[in-house]
Amino acid sequence: MKKILIVEDQPDIRKLIRMTLEFEDYEIHEAADGAFGLRMASAVGPDLVLLDVMMPGELDGLQVCQRIKSDPKLAGLKVVLLTARGQARDREAGQLAGADDYLVKPFSPLQLIETIERLVAAV
Amino acid sequence: MADLHAAGAPAALGLADPAMAQAQLERVITDLGRVYRERNDALRALARAHHEALLRLSIAAEFRDDDTGVHIVRMGFLAEALALALGQNAAWSKLLRMAAPMHDIGKIGVPDNVLKKPGPLTREEREVMNRHAQMGADILGASEVPLFKLASEVALSHHERFDGSGYPRGLAGAAIPLSGRIVAAVDYFDALTMDRCYRPAIQDKQALEMMAGERGRLFDPVVVDIFLDRADDMVALRDRINSHRPQFSALLDDEPLGAAVT
Numbered sequence: 545m546k547k548i549l550i551v552e553d554q555p556d557i558r559k560l561i562r563m564t565l566e567f568e569d570y571e572i573h574e575a576a577d578g579a580f581g582l583r584m585a586s587a588v589g590p591d592l593v594l595l596d597v598m599m600p601g602e603l604d605g606l607q608v609c610q611r612i613k614s615d616p617k618l619a620g621l622k623v624v625l626l627t628a629r630g631q632a633r634d635r636e637a638g639q640l641a642g643a644d645d646y647l648v649k650p651f652s653p654l655q656l657i658e659t660i661e662r663l664v665a666a667v
Numbered sequence: 668m669a670d671l672h673a674a675g676a677p678a679a680l681g682l683a684d685p686a687m688a689q690a691q692l693e694r695v696i697t698d699l700g701r702v703y704r705e706r707n708d709a710l711r712a713l714a715r716a717h718h719e720a721l722l723r724l725s726i727a728a729e730f731r732d733d734d735t736g737v738h739i740v741r742m743g744f745l746a747e748a749l750a751l752a753l754g755q756n757a758a759w760s761k762l763l764r765m766a767a768p769m770h771d772i773g774k775i776g777v778p779d780n781v782l783k784k785p786g787p788l789t790r791e792e793r794e795v796m797n798r799h800a801q802m803g804a805d806i807l808g809a810s811e812v813p814l815f816k817l818a819s820e821v822a823l824s825h826h827e828r829f830d831g832s833g834y835p836r837g838l839a840g841a842a843i844p845l846s847g848r849i850v851a852a853v854d855y856f857d858a859l860t861m862d863r864c865y866r867p868a869i870q871d872k873q874a875l876e877m878m879a880g881e882r883g884r885l886f887d888p889v890v891v892d893i894f895l896d897r898a899d900d901m902v903a904l905r906d907r908i909n910s911h912r913p914q915f916s917a918l919l920d921d922e923p924l925g926a927a928v929t
Contacts (some may be wrong), residue, residue, distance in 0.1 A: 556689050562698055567700045567778055 546664045547571045549590040551581030551608065552626070553599045560636075561594065561626075564653040568661065578603030582611055585618060591664050594656075597627035597638075606641045613642030622663045626651060714812050719919055721769055721807065721818070728774040731782060738857060739768035741908050743918045745853040747906055752893045753849070766818035767850050768918055772801025785865065797834045800826050817846055825850045828885045828911045840887075848887040852878065852894055855885070857905065871902055 546629045552558040552611050558574055565572055573588050575581035578599050585593055593612065597605035609623050625638045630648040638646045682688040690910050726736045747764035751757065774782060777799050779793045788796060803822030824838070824847025831839030859874040869877075875898055882891040894901060 559689075560692060563693060563696045563700065567703045653696060654703070657703070 545569055545571045545594070547573065547588060547590040547666075548660065549575065549581065549584055549588060549593045550664065551575045551578065551593060551599070551605070552596040553577055553601075557596075560653075561651070561656070564651075564656055565660065567653075567657050569596040570660075571596075577601040578605065582608050585612060586615075590621065592622040592623050592624065592660060594626055594660070595642075595643075597625050597629065597634075606637055609638070609641040609643050611664045624659060624663065669883075700826070701925070714814065715919065717810070717812070718765065718814060721772065721815075722918065724775060724806075725769045725772045728772055730848050731774065731779070736792055737909065738861060738916060739771075741857050741905055742770065742850065742853055743768045744904060744908055745857060746849050747900060748789055748897070748901060749849050749853055749890070749894060750845075752897050753845075753890065755845075761818055762814055763821075763846055763849065765814055765918055767820055769803070769807060769818045770821045770850050770854065771799065773799035773801065773822060775806075776802040783796065796825070800824075800835050805824065820844050821846045821850050823847070825854060827851070829887050830884050833885075852886045852890050855881070856894070856901070860905075868888075871898075 547582060548565055550558055550561050550565070550572065552574075553576055555576070558576070562572055562574065573584055573590060575584045581593070581595070582603065593608075595605040595608055600641075603611075605625055605627070606655050609625060612618050612621055612623055613654060621628075622644045623642065624645045624647060625643045626647050626649060627634060627638075628649045635646050644663055647656060647659060680687065682691065725739055729739050743764040743867050746767040747760045750760035750763050755763075777796055780820045781788065781795050784792065800823055804819045807822055808819035810816065810819075821844075823835070824844050826842040827833035827836065827847055828851075829840060829843065829848070831837055833843075856874055856878055859869045859877065860871055862868045875895060878886065878891055879895060882888045
């Protein structure tokens, strides 16, 4: 079963994301901030990380994404950024950070599940 | 109702109450999940029914061409094994297993006096016979489902030859889809090594030598080399299929190669 890690500081949103991912058979893990998410990524070995961009704490989503993508031990791990901002330069920042895809809040459940299906099918 | 408000009952029973809004969202997502799964199940059932109908039609076409129908089962599994040996991924190889047995479905449109003619065909009869590739592609091609698109590609291209002398389009080399190059080789070997009404089966060793002789002519040299390299495995797989006689449902089901024939 493919493993998905959700990194999102808002518990309500995290729950809605989890419920959406449960449409398919995934093993789902959750983290409430960037630093914990990064440690979970190493500990759990997920196939994909869904990463909120704006989070309080020492690491925001873009920074977590950069660290994941530059860590050889996490090679192949897919990252999808989730953010309330949808400006072109935010997408660019996501691409620069190495994200595999970029979704905007409020998220579309079908778009989320289809994006994740497509990315993990290629793993 | 007015009395309730007047009595100071909480206005927070609507979406203005964050807890209520969240609970309502969760209900909507739960329902969406149910609809999502029901839709996917229905699409799978539809594709399966379509596949089954076309496989039955393929078997009908095959029976007319005097065989027991096991040929098309062997074709599916041998094509999958060869695709994997060529380094194709498991998902595509499995799709080819399900698609390859429909390669001759167009023979359903070839008249008996041509299909079952004992002697050599005249030029006109040969033209009628050769139309089965395009007819098969047309029967299978009216679909956006990946399985039927691949099956249509196989039906259209399995009589193309690597040197460009095949039909219907006279494609050469890599212009012939890989699916067609694989199925052409597997079809050749399997047809040679089975009993026909007009001749007994040719021995495996001789059939492999004949295939080697067509390297670069009828067949893609890479496909032939891999087939010959894995000849023992291919023959063993064929013999397993013959002794277990799996029905075409083995081609329909989503099970790995081993499960249906071991």
